[in-house]
Amino acid sequence: MASELHQTIFVAKKERYKNLFLNYKNLNHFPVEMLKDEGLQFLERLYMKRNSLTMLPDNLAQKLPNLIELYLHANNIVIIPEAIGNLAHLQSLDLSSNALQLLCPEVGRLRSLRHLRLSNNQLKSLPPEIGNLQFLETLDVSMNQLASLPDRLHRCSSLQHLSADHNLLSRVPRHLCYLARLTQISMAANRLTCLPLDLGGSRELQFVYVDNNLDLKGLPSYLYNKVIGCSGCGVSEHPRQQSQDEALNEALSGLPSEVKMVASEADRVIPLEELAMRTLHRLYNRQQRHRTDGNSLPGVPLPKSLLDLLQFPLGHCHRCSQAMFTVIYPKLFPMRHTDLAGVHRRTTVSFVAYCCSSHCLRTFKLNDVGALTAMS
Known part of the structure; x- marks a missing residue:
């Protein structure tokens, strides 16, 4: 086997191969023949699936500088070297089904x-530097031990497919709503x-899959006309008949801490704090459209936490698209029956519309959702 591998690499160097297949070779170490002399300068795609590699060489980028695709699925890699960041042309990196416990910031x-x-590693966190990957289209971190996703993920402006199934996530960063090209989230x-x-x-965004999140009892009504997988959500061990108020309270559990008031139709006067935030938001957006070089409002120094909230409001009214910050007016609707819902487990989740005023709350109907324009 060793002589066969040596011959394969020798021919690859001599013939200036662009693609090299080393899958299923029982490799315990990265072949030193690939790293000798000038390395494989012309290689663009390297396939090393289903081996027993435990690490990558530090000089990988130096010896294989033109790699476009690197496939390392199903090895035993525990850590990747910081020098991985030197692969300037790399477009596809597959490290699924390894033993990764840490992802180095240099990936950014x-x-x-x-x-x-x-997917299928032992990652407990992702470095915020992932947000530097502006051309990233697919991110699959399923089957790890992630308790959160980096807030800076919204900077991956090209992201289309995000998979994070089978983790420990308790929330979805609201910043992800601002990924204009995101088509699928699981x-x-x-x-x-x-x-x-x-x-x-x-x-x-057309495909949202949140199956088997037992404590998820409410979905934003924006998703009503989307293709949704939500079987096994909101399941109770002892289901009982609930009043409308009880069902709404359950659906609203877990709201962001910034929501200081859940209002009702009777609450006609919007709190001053909310009105101030909306006014600042309009000023902030106006400044951004005619931006000079500041990060704050002219004459209004604001702390970073407040600036973040102005840039990424908690939500927008499902009726009129007005930005919302500290108060919401919720309206509960029964679940839409779909082919995807309830296939494996009974689903009791409902849809919730969030409005910015009692007037919008009264006039909102689910068929308005399709007519709404994308949020500003």
């Missing part, structure tokens, strides 16, 4: 990366209690 230097697959079998108020407001 892979500025050409389009597809990153990290977070089945986590610990979600609620979803961002704006999720589904984008025209591009």
Whole structure:
């Protein structure tokens, strides 16, 4: 086997191969023949699936500088070297089904990366530097031990497919709602209690899968006309008949801490704090459209936490698209029966509309959702 491997690599160097297949070779170490002399300067695609590799060489980028695709599925890799960030042309990296416990921040230097697959590892966190991958289209972190996703993930402006099934996630970062190209998000079998108020407001997002999140009892009504997998959500061991108020309270459990008031039709006067935030938001957006070089409002110094909230409101009214910050007016609707819902487990989750005023709450209907424009 060793002589066969040596011959394969020798021919690859001599013939200037662009693709090299080393799958199922029982490799315990990265072949030193690939790293000798000038390495494999012309190699663009390296397939090393289903071996027993435990690490990658530090000089990988130096010896294989033109790699576009690197497939390392089903090895025993525990850590990847910081030098991985030097693979300037890398577009696809598959490290799924390994033993990764940590992902180095240098991954954020892979500025050409389009597809990153990290499923079935032992990751407990992701570095915020992932937000630097502006061309990333696919991110798969399913079957790990993630308790959260980095807030800076919204900077991956090209992201289209996000899979985070079978983790320990209790929330979805609301910033993800601002990913204009996101078409599919899958977070089945986590610990979600609620979803961002704006999720589904984008025209591009069409597929949302949140199956088997037992404490998820309410979905934003923006998702009503989307293709949704939600079987096994809101399941109770002892189901009982609930009043409308009880069902609504359960659906609202887990709302962001910034929501200071859940209002009703009777609450006609919007709190001053909410009105102030909406006014600042309009000023902030106006400044951004005519931006000079500041990060705050002219003459209004604001702390970073407040600036973040102005840039990414908790949600937008499902009736008129007005930004909302500290108060919401919720309206509960029965679940829409779909082919995807209730296939494996009975689903009791409902849809909740979030409005910015009692007037919008009264006039909102579910068929308005399709007519709404994408959030501003």
